[in-house]
Amino acid sequence: MKVAVFSARRYDRMLLNEANASHGHELVFLEDQLNARTADLAQGCEAVAIFVNDKADKDVLATLAAGGTRLVTTRSTGFNHIDAEAAAALDIAATRVADYSPYSVAEFAVGLLIAVNRKIPRAVTRTRDGNFELDGLMGFDLHGRTVGVVGTGKIGRIFGRIMSGFGCTVLGYDPYPQAEFETYGRYVTADELLAASDIVSLHCPLTEANRHLVNADTLARSKRGGILINTSRGGLVDTEAAVEALKSGQLGGLAIDVYEQEASLFFQDLSTTIIADDVIQRLVSFPNVIVTGHQAFFTREAIGQIMATTLDNITAFARGEPLVNRIEA
Numbered sequence: 001m002k003v004a005v006f007s008a009r010r011y012d013r014m015l016l017n018e019a020n021a022s023h024g025h026e027l028v029f030l031e032d033q034l035n036a037r038t039a040d041l042a043q044g045c046e047a048v049a050i051f052v053n054d055k056a057d058k059d060v061l062a063t064l065a066a067g068g069t070r071l072v073t074t075r076s077t078g079f080n081h082i083d084a085e086a087a088a089a090l091d092i093a094a095t096r097v098a099d100y101s102p103y104s105v106a107e108f109a110v111g112l113l114i115a116v117n118r119k120i121p122r123a124v125t126r127t128r129d130g131n132f133e134l135d136g137l138m139g140f141d142l143h144g145r146t147v148g149v150v151g152t153g154k155i156g157r158i159f160g161r162i163m164s165g166f167g168c169t170v171l172g173y174d175p176y177p178q179a180e181f182e183t184y185g186r187y188v189t190a191d192e193l194l195a196a197s198d199i200v201s202l203h204c205p206l207t208e209a210n211r212h213l214v215n216a217d218t219l220a221r222s223k224r225g226g227i228l229i230n231t232s233r234g235g236l237v238d239t240e241a242a243v244e245a246l247k248s249g250q251l252g253g254l255a256i257d258v259y260e261q262e263a264s265l266f267f268q269d270l271s272t273t274i275i276a277d278d279v280i281q282r283l284v285s286f287p288n289v290i291v292t293g294h295q296a297f298f299t300r301e302a303i304g305q306i307m308a309t310t311l312d313n314i315t316a317f318a319r320g321e322p323l324v325n326r327i328e329a
């Protein structure tokens with residue numbers, strides 16, 4: 001099957017080509033993001049493989065359908081960038097990578113927490129500059145603190161289990177509770193979680209219903225001086241409200257791997273350009289903020305599974321087999 005691979009980086013090319021040896025698809029690699037301007041590039045490709053900042057909205061899907069595309073598959077777990085209803089209406093199947101190393105993201109979230117709490121990036125910058133002063137680097141013990149996990153799916157549960165190993169009290173909020181979480185954590189309401197947690201970590205998908213789940217109102221009701229970690233999706237946080245909360249000290253620290261406006265920034269080197277996004281520029285200027293460019297998934301194990309499943313999805317579609325990773329409208 002001829003497959004257009006959008007947002008293809010060097011590692012996508014290398015690993016997909018390797019994994020494709022046993023599938024035999026014709027892969028057309030495109031560095032561009034999929035959007036209204038680039039959708040035509042997929043003309044004649046029955047399948048299109050995309051990534052998190054590609055945009056498969058109604059108009060883009062209509063262009064893809066007109067060009068002969070019958071499958072859109074995302075090389076990610078999250079699928080908020082695909083309009084599943086529009087795809088179904090156009091008779092385009094949509095699939096994703098429902099399962100890949102959840103440890104990659106959970107471990108990264110823990111890393112961000114420790115880095116922002118103990119100010120490790122600042123310390124490294126200082127020692128590189130010959131400055132071995134400790135002033136301004138004080139953090140707090142995680143042991144004995146309360147950690148709130150919003151979304152106790154695959155990643156949230158591993159994160160919660162790790163934090164329980166640190167000696168934290170682990171609280172969870174999820175509309176669909178999981179018995180396993182209760183072996184080390186306790187479910188509470190969203191309000192209780194915010195009020196009681198020293199650290200809140202987001203692990204739920206982004207939907208229309210939970211956009212800006214963290215906003216001025218919820219931040220005001222959170223424990224003063226707490227730390228917020230977001231490795232899930234940028235749209236879950238009203239970033240401007242977070243900036244205000246950081247300025248007032250209501251939010252004591254923020255570490256994000258995802259950002260609402262990341263599509264125009266992440267996965268590219270902009271170091272020699274002027275970045276017009278004032279919100280991200282303000283954020284990276286705070287001493288108690290860490291921003292990483294959507295890399296939580298980026299481990300050897302996770303990427304290997306993502307590429308293998310992406311090709312399995314395409315092969316299953318080509319053979320008319322059931323799509324186990326189908327995104328339902």
Ligand code: NAI
Pocket residue numbers: 077078102105150151152153154155156173174175176203204205206210231232233257258294295296297298
């Ligand atoms: P999952 O589907 O196993 O778990 C998600 C959980 O969130 C479910 O238990 C669900 O009931 C819960 N949930 C849904 N809406 C909620 C809400 N409003 N409040 C609280 N909980 C809610 O998903 P998984 O694999 O744990 O992934 C979680 C998210 O992590 C993904 O949706 C994706 O956005 C993000 N992610 C980020 C990556 C990165 O590299 N930064 C990589 C992989 C995933």
